Amino acid sequence: MSRVLVVGAGFAGAVYARELAEAGYEVEVIDKRSHIAGNCYDYVHSSGVRIHHYGPHLFHTSNMRVVEWLNTFTDWVPYDHCVVARLPDGRLVPAPVNLDTVNAVFGTQLETPQEVADFLSTRVIARDPITSAEDHLYSKIGPDLTDLFFRPYTQKMWELDLSEVDASVVQRLQIRTDRENRYFPSDTFQAMPKDGYTKIFERIFDHSKISVRLNTEFSASMLADYDACFNSMPIDEFFGYEFGELPYRSIRFHLTEVPKADAPEHVVINYTDTSPYTRETWWHRIPAHLVSDTGTVLRTVEEPCDYKDNHLERYYPVKTSDGRFEKIYKLYQEKAAANDRLVFIGRCGTYQYLDMHQVINQSLTHVGKWIQDHR
Numbered sequence: 306m307s308r309v310l311v312v313g314a315g316f317a318g319a320v321y322a323r324e325l326a327e328a329g330y331e332v333e334v335i336d337k338r339s340h341i342a343g344n345c346y347d348y349v350h351s352s353g354v355r356i357h358h359y360g361p362h363l364f365h366t367s368n369m370r371v372v373e374w375l376n377t378f379t380d381w382v383p384y385d386h387c388v389v390a391r392l393p394d395g396r397l398v399p400a401p402v403n404l405d406t407v408n409a410v411f412g413t414q415l416e417t418p419q420e421v422a423d424f425l426s427t428r429v430i431a432r433d434p435i436t437s438a439e440d441h442l443y444s445k446i447g448p449d450l451t452d453l454f455f456r457p458y459t460q461k462m463w464e465l466d467l468s469e470v471d472a473s474v475v476q477r478l479q480i481r482t483d484r485e486n487r488y489f490p491s492d493t494f495q496a497m498p499k500d501g502y503t504k505i506f507e508r509i510f511d512h513s514k515i516s517v518r519l520n521t522e523f524s525a526s527m528l529a530d531y532d533a534c535f536n537s538m539p540i541d542e543f544f545g546y547e548f549g550e551l552p553y554r555s556i557r558f559h560l561t562e563v564p565k566a567d568a569p570e571h572v573v574i575n576y577t578d579t580s581p582y583t584r585e586t587w588w589h590r591i592p593a594h595l596v597s598d599t600g601t602v603l604r605t606v607e608e609p610c611d612y613k614d615n616h617l618e619r620y621y622p623v624k625t626s627d628g629r630f631e632k633i634y635k636l637y638q639e640k641a642a643a644n645d646r647l648v649f650i651g652r653c654g655t656y657q658y659l660d661m662h663q664v665i666n667q668s669l670t671h672v673g674k675w676i677q678d679h680r
């Protein structure tokens with residue numbers, strides 16, 4: 306077996322392609338888009354600012370295997386991501402919720418984590434069992450903070466009430482009782498690629514056994530030309546939606562050029578209001594993103610929507626508390642397992658939200674095993 310097809314030039318496809326090429330396989334990568342890097346694609350805009358075309362991608366992990374693998378393809382600039390939320394009265398407070406957020410919202414003067422914990426315990430409504438996002442948040446922080454920071458956001462993001470969203474969606478979010486204001490405090494490695502993400506992909510694909518064809522959509526007739534196919538396309542689309550559709554949320558990105566002097570000092574500002582928009586990003590504030598200073602910078606405002614209202618751009622798999630889409634995914638997964646020359650990979654191939662470090666780690670593990678099994 307020597308010739309393989311990789312569908313998708315995002316991180317899943319790139320890791321598979323590189324590892325298979327290193328193991329001696331001839332690899333052809335196709336992507337229907339006109340660029341490599343999948344949803345991590347970035348470029349330097351004419352304003353001189355590097356932007357991420359599909360929304361801000363912050364690299365953070367505690368998995369040093371992933372960092373070591375990437376070190377071959379990039380240098381890094383240190384960056385600890387911090388976010389603020391704009392309250393209805395215009396004040397900006399740390400997000401996720403921490404000690405300072407609690408004091409700002411309730412007008413308290415709490416000083417220690419214990420005082421915050423004691424205060425929040427007077428606001429919570431205990432729920433048992435914890436099934437929905439609302440159960441989790443009401444039990445942890447109570448309705449006041451939940452309804453300010455999570456309910457409008459969830460409605461915009463998922464078009465669902467918190468009571469309909471699976472608890473796991475919010476369980477990974479931090480609620481801090483101290484003054485920690487970093488967005489990913491538990492990750493030991495946080496940094497941005499010095500030359501951007503797209504450069505990483507150029508270097509990954511720069512291998513004598515890898516060829517990349519862009520503007521090329523997968524079609525089933527291609528399979529006959531290859532000994533195996535690693536496919537990051539949506540699994541329901543591959544099977545013609547036979548068991549039903551796997552829905553996704555998407556985001557419309559609204560880009561504006563702004564005089565640098567008018568820009569705030571924050572990278573990301575979350576909105577707590579009921580407008581259709583969730584947050585804004587100021588790219589030049591991220592290290593290595595003000596590539597040349599023209600006096601003009603960029604703001605991106607995000608507007609969540611159904612993927613059918615955004616050219617079928619699939620970003621976030623929809624997880625409901627009743628697990629109905631997981632069940633549909635399992636049917637596709639079982640059907641796919643019957644073909645040992647076809648492996649579904651990545652976010653849309655496996656219908657799960659994966660951060661970059663997770664998709665790289667998962668892909669390294671699975672492709673390593675596949676190579677072992679096919680020696």
Ligand SMILES: Cc1cc2nc3c(=O)[nH]c(=O)nc-3n(C[C@H](O)[C@H](O)[C@H](O)COP(=O)(O)OP(=O)(O)OC[C@H]3O[C@@H](n4cnc5c(N)ncnc54)[C@H](O)[C@@H]3O)c2cc1C
Pocket residue numbers: 312313314315316317318335336337338342343344345359360361362363364365521522523537538539556620621650651652653659660661662664
């Ligand atoms: C808005 C947003 C913000 C994010 N922020 C972060 C963050 O801050 N930190 C973080 O770690 N992760 C973040 N992520 C997650 C990150 O984007 C993913 O981990 C990563 O993109 C997954 O890689 P992938 O290869 O699975 O999918 P993708 O990057 O989506 O790549 C899949 C590729 O397959 C191609 N493809 C699909 N169907 C076909 C077809 N039929 N034929 C040919 N090609 C096809 C697509 O065009 C695409 O290029 C974010 C994601 C989104 C959507």
